[in-house]
Amino acid sequence: MAEAILHEHLYPTLKKYFGYDQFRPQQKEIITNVLEGNDTLVIMPTGGGKSICYQLPALLFEGVTLVISPLIALMKDQVDGLNANGIEAEYFNSSQDSLKQQEILDQVAQKKLKLLYVAPESLSALNDILKESYISCIAIDEAHCISSWGHDFRPSYQQLGFLKRSLPQTPIIALTATADKATRQDILEQLNIPNAQQFLSSFDRKNIKLEVRPAENRVKQILDFVEKRREESGIIYCLSRKGTEKLAEKLQHKGIKATAYHAGLSFEDRSKVQEDFIFDKTKVVCATVAFGMGIDKSNVRFVIHYNMPKNIEGYYQEIGRAGRDGLASNALLFHTYADVIQLRRFTAGASNEDLQNAKLDRMKEFAEATDCRRKILLGYFGEYLEENCGNCDVCENPPRFFDGTIYAQKLLSCVARL
Incomplete structure (x- = not known):
């Protein structure tokens, strides 16, 4: 059946509703797998075309495709x-x-x-239609949210395991941009789809230049960086709400169209910030990590991290919001050990404190790397890069090494005498 659909309907549907003549890598194989009624796990970077993997099959199924998403603020859009x-x-x-x-x-x-888009919290109100006579497919977006191993765990996602038990013949497609091996396995177990076929796209976003700088005078560095890119769109991530507001104010004083975004704003204010950014009325958004998930804007030219993220998964997903159009973009991270100390305080006493600290250590290693950063980033997700990327700060300015034995001996002698 799927083979017939593939030749007779797949490409015309792609062209009619999405305007494309060809599929991106892996899309056709994923869609075929879903149409054949198989459970599917899709790991595809931001901008790789995940949504078509469930939206196109939805048009060819008889019933409705239920899309479970945490993005309540963006469902209407x-x-x-x-x-x-x-x-x-x-x-x-x-x-x-x-x-x-x-x-x-x-x-x-x-x-x-x-x-039909729905948040996991609203599923209980759909009991009357949660039947295989109505539901042809279930798509679980941002699937990493179900896993306590993931970087954005949400307890509301943990109830989703009942879907496969209630609708055993209905195919489930779980999608996320970021998941390491442990998180992928946990997603499959939590959703009760252990035999789902996995599709892992390359994590390599070659067009994004990776750069890490020491955090000395970072406000001045950011102002100088953005000043040179006045007409470009960008996101600056900060740890605190107050930090977003202060930085946005300083950018505004420079004549840059900047605004702050955080969870303390009203729903209407957050929606306005998102809309102004998408339509280029605002050029720079200074935000907490609450901003960005699901934002469909292809021309973000830079993502700056004022503070170090708590793990590589979060960092990767956030920088993935730059350069979705494939054009050259920048990911700039400021690193200071003070951020590491602060992030450790945040995790103190948490049930998975050891796991979070281990992930933070990997993030710190990335920031302090003296080898190609892209190699380290891809290696974290199990992808091997044979040669240096040539598009990170370490590749462009390799560190110079010297024999520091005598200097170290003098320092240790000084310490001993004191």
Whole structure:
């Protein structure tokens, strides 16, 4: 069946609804696997085209594809985009009144919808339609959120294991941009899809230049960096809400269209920041890690980390928001041991403190590397790069080594005498 669909409908559907003549690497194989009714795990970098892997099959299935996503603030934007392309899609969440919710459930029952977006917290309200006669496929976006091994664990995702037990014949496709081997295994176990076929794309984003700098005078360094790129869009990640506001203010004083984004803002204010950024009314967003997931903006030219991220997964996902159009982009990270100390304080007493500290150590090793940074980054995800990348600060300015034995002996002698 899938083979016939592949030749007769797949490419025309791709062209009609998404405007593409060809698939990106692995997309066709993933879509075919889903259409054949198989469970699937997709690890594909930001901008690699994950969403088409479930949106296109949804158009060819008879019933609705249920899309579980943590991105409540962006569901409307995603649905509006699909509707604009002629795809029947809706979202279901607590912001809607009971009449609207019932109307959506009726549309599902009448098979008038192809995609229904829902947060895991709202699943219990869909009990009447969680049947195989209605649901043709389940897509779980940002699937790393289900795993306590992952970098963005969300307890609300842990309930999702019931879906396979309730709908054993319905294919599940789990998707994320970032997951190491342990996280991938945990996703499969938590979702009860141990035999799912795994599709791992390359983690190598060659167009993003990797750079790490010492954090001395980082505000001045950032101001100088952005000043040279006034017409370019960028994201600057900070650890604290106050940090985002202070940095945005300093950029504004330089005449740069910058604004702050954090969880302390109202829903309306956060939505406005996102919209202004997407439509280039704002050039730079100074944000906590609450910003960026699901942002569909291809021309972000730089991502700056004011503070060191707590793990490589988070760092990789955040820098992946730059250069989605394939053009040259920059990822600049400021490193200071003070950030390491602060991040260790955050994890103190946590149930998985040892795991988080081990991940932080890997992040610190990346920041202090004297070898090609891309080799280290890809190696973390189990991908081997044979030659140096030539597009990181270490490759461009290799460190010079000298024999420091005598200097070390003098220092140790000084310590001993004191």
